[in-house]
Amino acid sequence: MMEGWLSAEEAQAVWLSLSVATRSVLVSLGPAVLVAWLLVRGRFPGRFLLDALVHLPLVVPPVVVGWALLMLFGVRGPIGAPLEEWFGIRLVFTSDAVVLATAVMGFPLIVRAVRLGLESVDEGLEAAARTLGAGRWDVFVTITLPLMLPGILAGAVVAFAAGLGEFGAVITFASNVPGETQTLPLAIYTATQTPGGEATAARLAGISFALALGGLMLAELIARRMHRWLGRG
Amino acid sequence: MMEGWLSAEEAQAVWLSLSVATRSVLVSLGPAVLVAWLLVRGRFPGRFLLDALVHLPLVVPPVVVGWALLMLFGVRGPIGAPLEEWFGIRLVFTSDAVVLATAVMGFPLIVRAVRLGLESVDEGLEAAARTLGAGRWDVFVTITLPLMLPGILAGAVVAFAAGLGEFGAVITFASNVPGETQTLPLAIYTATQTPGGEATAARLAGISFALALGGLMLAELIARRMHRWLGRG
Amino acid sequence: MLEVRLRHRFPGFALDAGFTAGPGVTALFGPSGCGKSTILAAIAGLFRPDEGRVTLAGEALLDTATRRFLPPERRRCAVVFQEGRLFPHLSVEGNLRYGLRRAPAGADGPGFEVVVDLLGLGGLLARRPRALSGGEKQRVALGRALLSRPRLLLMDEPLAALDAPRRAEILPFLARLRDMEGPPILYVTHALEEVDALADALVLLEAGRVLAQGSPDELSLRPDLPLAARRDAGAVLTCTVAAHDPARGLTRLAFPGGTLEVPLRREAPGARLRIRLRARDIAVARTRPEGVSIHNILPCRLVAITPSAQHPDEVLLRLRVGEAVLLSRVLRDAVARLELREGDEVFALLKAVALDHAPG
C-alpha cells in the first residue's frame, strides 16, 4: 500500500492521464468534425452504416476494442506493419498507443456532441455566406466551424472526462508500462488488485474525479463565454 | 474453440445482454429524467456538484465503479448489509447486480441526452399550460415529458448500446456466471481466456455489434415518427 | 373588476403602471417595448414583479406587501399568446380540452361544442397544430383559453403574427367572443384597427407608464395623446344600424347627431357598431357641395383648431355633429384659404368607401 500523498509513479500516472486525455481529444476533434458533418449533411448511401460504425467502440467491450486495435496496429497488423516499414513508426507500448486507444473509445461520445452542435447551425447562414462569394470550404471554416464550437466543446469535455477513465482498451492495446503507458485508471486497477490496496485506489479515484471535475468546470466557463460570443447569451 | 452457430451458453449470454441492457435503461430513465430536470431547471447551490457526480462513472475506470458497487452493495457493504437484513434482498452476483452496474455506467450518457431533450422544450408551452390550470407536476407529465421524448429516446439508445458492451463494472460487481451474470462482453472475455478463443470472441463481438446496430436502427425509425408526432417533421 | 398596480425594474427599463379594467374588453395599447407583455405576465402569474398588487373581483392574485403570490394555475387567468403556444403533441381537440379538463367543476362558461362552433373549429379537431395555418392556430389558442373557464382572459397581440387577410379572418371571432358575456378581457395590441373593433376601454402605455385610461372614443379625440399623430388617427363613432338599402348598395348608420351612409353591411338593423372615421379622410367645406360623389356631407360646428405636433403644416379640426365629435386633418393652408375660425358652421365631407369594409 502507498503511504503519503503521491508517489513519483502515481504523479507520473496523473500527468500521463492528463496528457493522454488531452491529446486524445485533440486528435479526435478533426475526424469527429468530419464524421459529424458527413452524418448531418451527407446524403450518401452508407450513412447509416457509418453512424453504426462510429458507435462501435461504445457497443463492444473496451477490451475487445483494444484487441482489435492490436490486430490492426500491431507490428504485424494491416496498418501497423506498413506504418513501421515505411515510416518507422511503432505504436504499441508507447503513449501514442494509449492516446489512440483512448481516442477511439471517446470517438462516439465526441461525434454525438459535435453532431448536435452542427445540427444547431442554421444552414441559412451558410447559404448566405456562399452568395457572398465564399466557397464550400471557406464557408465551413469561417461560418460552420465557429458556430458549432459549443458542440465541439461539449464533445471535447465528455471525451476528456471519459479519457481520464479509459482502461480496458488501453491496457490491452498499450499494455501497462509505468511512466509510459500507465495512466491513472491503470494505477487504480493495479491498486484494487492488490490485497489491501483499497485506500490507494480510493485516493487515486478521488484524484481522477477531481481532474474530471476541473475539466467540466472549465468547460462550463468556456461554454458560457462562447454562448455570449455567438450571440445566444 | 466453439464450432457451430451459437452454443446454449452463448445464446443465454445474448439473451441476458439484451435483457440487461433493456432493464438497465428502464431503471435509469426515471432517475435520469429527474436529474436532467434538476440540472436544467434547478437553481440550487449543489447543481454543479450534481453534474460532476453524474459524470463520475464516465471518469473512473469501470472496474473501479464495479469495485465501489461491490463495497457498497456487498453483503457487508453499508447499503448491501441493511438491504439483506431488512428486506432479504441480496443484489450482488445476481442479474439484478448486472443491471445495476450497467445502469450506473450508462447513467451519464442517458442524462446528457435527456438533458438536451429537456433544453429543447419551450418553457413558453409550460407557462401556457399553467395558465390553463395545470399545476407544476401536471405540466411536467402532460407537456414537458412528452416533448422531451426524443431526447429520452436518444439517451435510451446510447445507454442501451453502451449497456450491451459493459464489461469491467459487471465482471467486478456481478461476477461472471454463465446463464446468470455472464453477458456477451463477459462471454467474449471468457473466450479470450481460452486458447484459440479468438474466433469465438470475434463472432460474439459481431453479434454484439449487430444487436447494437439493430437498436440504433429501431431508434432512428422511432425518432422519425416521434418528430413527426411532435410536429417537427 | 381587475385592479393592477405594478412596479418593476429591468436593466434599462422601469415599469410603474396602475390601471383598472371592468367587464368587456380593455385594450392595453402602446409601442413595442413599453411593457405590455410584462404586465400581462405579472397578472397571469408567470412573472413576479418587484412590487405590486393585482386583485380580481376583490381577491388578491398578487400582493408583494403581504407576500402573496397565487400560482398561475390557481389564478384562472387564461392567456392567448402572440405565438399561439399550442401543444404540438396534442391534436386540436386535445389542446382545446386541456384547459377544460382542468377547470373547476363549478366554473361556468361555454361548452366544448359552443366554442368549436363559435370559432369554426369543427373541421380541425383531429389535426395537429403543425397542420394549421397561422390564423387557424390562433383560433384554436383562443378556444383553448376560453374553454379553461377563465375568470379573466389575457390576450397578448393575438393577431400580430398574422398578415392582413388572416387578421381579418379572426377579428370577427374575437368580436363574437366579446359579445358573448364571457369573462373580462385584457387585450394587448398596437393596432388601432383592433382597438376600434373590440375595445370597450383603452389603457395607453408608454415606456412602462400609463399615459391615459378611458373609453376609446374619448381618448381618440385627445390631440395631446400619441394616438392623434398616427396616420390612422381619427374619431370613433358608436353607431346603430338604421336601415339597409341593398338596391343602392348602402347601409345607413345612425349616430347621436346624424346618419352615415356606408357600403352595405351584414349586421342586422339595430346592431351597434363602432366606426373609426379617420381624420385624414375627412374634408370640410364652407357650403354644401353639389354633384359630388361623396356620400356623407354632415353639417357641423368647428369647435377647435389644433396644430398637429408631428406635422407642422397640418392641423386637426375638431367638428361637432350633434353630440358626436369628428376629427379632420387638413393642411394649415386650407384653414387660411377658407378662413376657418373656431365656431364656424361647416360641412364635413366623407367618402363612403373610405370606411373599412366591415369584418365578417
Place this chain on the structure above:
Amino acid sequence: MLEVRLRHRFPGFALDAGFTAGPGVTALFGPSGCGKSTILAAIAGLFRPDEGRVTLAGEALLDTATRRFLPPERRRCAVVFQEGRLFPHLSVEGNLRYGLRRAPAGADGPGFEVVVDLLGLGGLLARRPRALSGGEKQRVALGRALLSRPRLLLMDEPLAALDAPRRAEILPFLARLRDMEGPPILYVTHALEEVDALADALVLLEAGRVLAQGSPDELSLRPDLPLAARRDAGAVLTCTVAAHDPARGLTRLAFPGGTLEVPLRREAPGARLRIRLRARDIAVARTRPEGVSIHNILPCRLVAITPSAQHPDEVLLRLRVGEAVLLSRVLRDAVARLELREGDEVFALLKAVALDHAPG
C-alpha cells in the same frame, strides 16, 4: 439584363415562371406561397430547379439544358434575406467585410466607408448582431450584400419582419441605394408601399406563374389584375417636384396632365418621384366645388366605369387627366346619383393629406 425562365414541381406546387429584369429595381410581387423565394433562391444558386435557364448580362448562371450550374459563390448575386442572416459570431464590421474580402479584385462598387455612411452604420461597427434592433440588422445585411460587389442584388422581403416605424426607417436607405447606380436589384415584396417607393419594373406572380410584367404605373391601372382589388389600389403617378411653398406648407408636383399640391416635401425642385393616388381617396364631382378644404381638384374625362370584382356595390372609375390616368373608387350608388357616363367631363377631388408622407 437578367433573363429568368424556371420550371419546378414541389408536391402541391408548380413553378413555371419567366421574366426579364433590366437595370434599377424590379419588384417581384405576389401573395404568400406564390414562389417568390423559390425564384430568388434559384437565381442565387441556392436551389436547383428541375428545368430552367438564368442568364445575367449574357452569361448563363444556370442552364439545365446544358447541365450548367454555377455555384453560388461564383454567381455574385448577393441576397438580402428576410431574416437578415447576419453571422452571429462576427461583429457588424466583420459581417460587412465578409463579402468585401471575397469580392474579385477588379469588381467595382462603393467602398466600405461609403456604404457605412450610406446606411448609417458608423456607430454600430463594433457591435454584435444580437445587440442590434431589427431595423439595424437589416441595414447591416443590406450593407454586407452591397459590399460583396454583386452583379445582381436579390432582396427577399427585406422589410417584412419589421414593424411600421422600422420599415419607414429603412425604406429611404433602399431608395438611396437604388439611386446610386449600383447593380440591378430584384426585390421581393408583398407591400405595395415598397413597390411604389422603389420599383422601376414590376413582375406580378400568382401560384407560380407570372401574371403580368410591366411598369408599376401601367400595371396598377389594370382592373383585371389583383392589384385593383386591394384597399391600397390606385394609380401611380410619376411626377417632378415643380416648386416648394414653405409659407403655405405645400409642394407643387407636376405630372403630364396637371399639378398636384401635397404637404411640403424634402426633395429638391426637379426631382422625380412616384406618388400612389389611392382610388379610395379620390372622389369625383360634376362641377368644381367651391369653398372646400380639398386642395386638388383636377378636371378630367371619365374614360371607363369598371365594376369591382370584390365588392359588388363599388365601381372603379378610370379618369384621364392630360396624359395621366387616375383611378377613383366610389359606390355604385354615386354613379347612379350623378348619372355618370363614360366620356363625361368630371372633376377628381383629392385631399392633400391623404397622400402618404414622403419617406426620408
Place this chain on the structure above:
Amino acid sequence: QAPVTVFAAASLADALRLLGAEWAAHGHPAPRVSLAASSTLARQIEQGAGADLFLSADEAWMDHLQQRNLILPETRRSPIGNALALVTPTDQARQVALARGTDLLALLGPRGRLAVGDPAHVPAGRYARAAMEWMGQWDALSPRLARAENVRAALLLVERGEAPFGIVYATDAAASARVAVAGLFPPGSHPPVTYPFALTRRAADNAAARAFLDFLAGPEAAPVWRRLGFSLAG
C-alpha cells in the same frame, strides 16, 4: 440437486470446460463456473458471493480468504502446478538457456519488450518477477516490460509479434500454435506455481461441492490436467 458454483482463475478456463463436461457426463449437474482474475474472485467471495469452490491461481488470495475465515482450511489443497516458460513468436523460434545471469535484456534488442502479466497484481507476473530476480535481471528488465492485464493478454502480445519474448505459463505456451517455447525456467528460479483449491465456508455442508473438489484433485482429472500441460503435485 443444485449445480456447484465454482469461482475459478481465468487461466483455468479450458481445463474447467473439459472437466466440467466430464463431471456432467458422470450424471452430475454441470458446475456453474465464474471465470475472472483470482483477485476479483477473492474480493467477490469476501463480499458474500455464492461460490462453493474457489480455484485460485495464487496462494496469496487464498491466504487472504483464509485469514478472513471464508474458506474451509481443511479442504484447501494445491493438486496442480505449472511451469514458467519463456516464449517467442513461432517464426522467431529459438532456444534460450535460462540460468542465473542470462542476459535477457540483450535478447530483447534495442526496442523489444518482454510481455508478462503485470507483476503488480497478476500471479503469473509475480512468478515472472521472481524468475527475473533470480536471473539478476529484474532491475534491468523492469522498465522494458509490457505488463498485461492477465497472462493471456501477455501471450497475445507475443503471438502477435508485438513483443519478441514473453513469460507465460507452460500451459499457455502449449495451447498456442503461434508461440514457441524458448526455455522453461528451472524449478528453483521462482516459487512453485501452484493452484490452491478450497471449499468456501458456505459450502461446508455441500456434499456435491466436496465431491467435485475431490474429482478435480483426483486421478480421474489427472489426464486432463496433464494433457493441458499442468504438472501434478507429488
